Amino acid sequence: MILQATIMTTLLLHATAPADPDGTTARARLSDLLAAQRGAVLASEPAVAAADEPAAADPSISAVYPNRAFLERTLDVTISGDDTEWTDAVAVDFGDGIRVDSVRVASPTGLVARITIDEDAALGARDVTVREGEVEAVYAGAFTLQAPLAFKVLKGTRAPGSILTGTLVQHDISTPFDPTENTLYVDEPGFTVDYFYAQQYRAEFALLVDVPVAPGTYDLHVVSGEPGSQVRSTGPDILPIGARTPLELKAGDNVGTLAEPYGTVLYTFTPPAEPTRVTFTVTPGVQGASPVLAVLPASGRFADLIAADVRVVVDTDAPEPLYVIYWDAAGAEKHDFTINVATTPPPPPETEPNDECAAATRVAASSSTLGSLRDATDVDWFVFTVEDADVGKTVHVRTQPGEQTTDTIVEVFAGDCTTSLGGPSPDYAYHEDFTSSPVTTAGDIYVKVSHSAAAYSAGDYELVIALE
Structure with a gap:
């Protein structure tokens, strides 16, 4: 309204002026009119504030490569940043169980960290942190730890006094198994490796579990390669061993049941105090089974194995327990079997000297x-x-x-x-x-x-x- 009033007032004032034959005065009037209009417009608009300067961005981590690694490995990890000004004073942290051996500043926005991962570092995702002075950048869940060793197949009863077979796989493709030099082991006593055959990223094995082994979960390790260039791979807590109480055998026939293919049933038999020959004989109740009786002395250790066959003879002279393990090597489905226990006097010994x-x-x-x-x-x-x-x-x-x-x-x-x-x-x-x-x-x-x-x-x- 103010703008319109100003224009109308100006037009009325000029309307009373005398005519201008050469047009000069008319143009001047028009110029005055336009100038008045511009001034009125400017006066009616609010003042425009000066633009603020853009705020500086906080330094951040934009990428971590590689973003995953395996236990017991040493490797270089590249860390990229945005709006960073990293210098030689920078510090890098991957969390507990990962040691940062060195950090190289490739550029103000690029780092190369050499790290070594412990055997018992926690698996899973973890944060990567870069600090320099009071400035800290965190990339949450940027780096993942994995176990290089895992079961593909595990057959057998996971309990004391058992025979386990299966296949292990190597997930770290940068460290395949050596063609010939490999050792499988468990840190704790009570486990015996019967065989271990490796081919690049997989290995077949047989593991014997002693009777005294305590229930729990156990780590498996494979050391691969020639001495001086060996690589160890670990499967943490991948071997579960449950509790098991041996069943008692009596003289005569004892009927049992194998619940799963390649499983085992654990028995114990205590002979009399006098010298005795004990004969264990097994008969499967199903065709296609290939039964084996593994007989262990009172130690319950496979290292002290007495014999493993369908018929095992043991001469004893003390009432110390014998452990008898039924195992079907053919992997037959659930089936019954019979173990016969016979006790007789032992054979007489030779008479020395009899060298001639x-x-x-x-x-x-x-x-x-x-x-x-x-x-x-x-x-x-x-x-x-x-x-x-x-x-x-x-x-x-x-x-x-x-x-x-x-x-x-x-x-x-x-x-x-x-x-x-x-x-x-x-x-x-x-x-x-x-x-x-x-x-x-x-x-x-x-x-x-x-x-x-x-x-x-x-x-x-x-x-x-x-x-x-």
């Missing part, structure tokens, strides 16, 4: 005798009598534990101690299973037991003779 034919220990034609080779040069002789009715039969001689690694050779001789009846036995294994040529005359027959040409490691054995 003339001093041979006399035994029955069909018999079992306990023997022992003191060292690699010791020899044991045995003699039995063949009756007329047995002429033409062969002498079947077997050696068995005793000790698993007693390495024997057997020979069978006629009554003169020099005429061989087909020996010596071929040394195919630690223990022998040898059959002689037929016996041609009645009378004494001699059996000689000696140590093989292999290095001596154990000497106890059982000699079993039969005429067939």
Whole structure:
């Protein structure tokens, strides 16, 4: 309204002026009119304040590369910033369990941090912090820690007194397993690695768990590579072991149930105080099963394994418990089985000295005798009598534990101690299973037991003779 009033007043004033023939005065009037209009417009508008200066941005972290790593590794990590002015006074923090070995300032907005990650650093996402003086920049959850080792497959009962098999995978593709030099282990005692076969990023294994192992979760480690360039990979808390109480075996038949493929059932049997031979025999209740009885002494340790077979014989002379583990190597589905426990007096021992034919220990034609080779040069002789009715039969001689690694050779001789009846036995294994040529005359027959040409490691054995 004020603007309109001003214009109208100006027009009325000029309307009363005399005419201007050359137009000069008219143009001046128009100029005055326009100037008055501009002044009125400016007077009606509010004053415009001066623009503020833009505020300075806070320094921040824009990127972290790589943004993940594995336990027990040393690596370089690049950190990029926005509106940063980083100098040699800068400090970098990745949280507990990650040591910053050095920091190189590549530019005011770029850092390279060399870090080393502990074995027991907490897994998962964590913050990255850069400090310089009073200025701190934090990138929340920018860096993630992972375990390099994990199970792809784990078969078996996760409990004391068990046999576990499966496949491990290496997630860190920068450190594949060595083709030949690899060691799998658990820090705590009570675990025995039976085999470990690695191929680049996966490995097959068998792990034996002793009876005394306490329930809990355990770390697995693999050390791979030649000495001096080894890399250790850890799977923290990946092996769970639950509690288990052994079931008691009685003399006679004992029926059990295996609940899962490749699982185990743990038993215990306490023999009498007097010298006793205990024979464990297992029969599966399903076709396709491949049962094994692993028998451990009172220690419950696989390092002290007595034997593992469908039939295991143990000679005892004290009421100390034996642990018996049923395992099906074929992975049959849930099934029943029967373990028969038989107790008898043990075989008689050899009579020393019997290092020569003339001093041979006399035994029955069909018999079992306990023997022992003191060292690699010791020899044991045995003699039995063949009756007329047995002429033409062969002498079947077997050696068995005793000790698993007693390495024997057997020979069978006629009554003169020099005429061989087909020996010596071929040394195919630690223990022998040898059959002689037929016996041609009645009378004494001699059996000689000696140590093989292999290095001596154990000497106890059982000699079993039969005429067939």
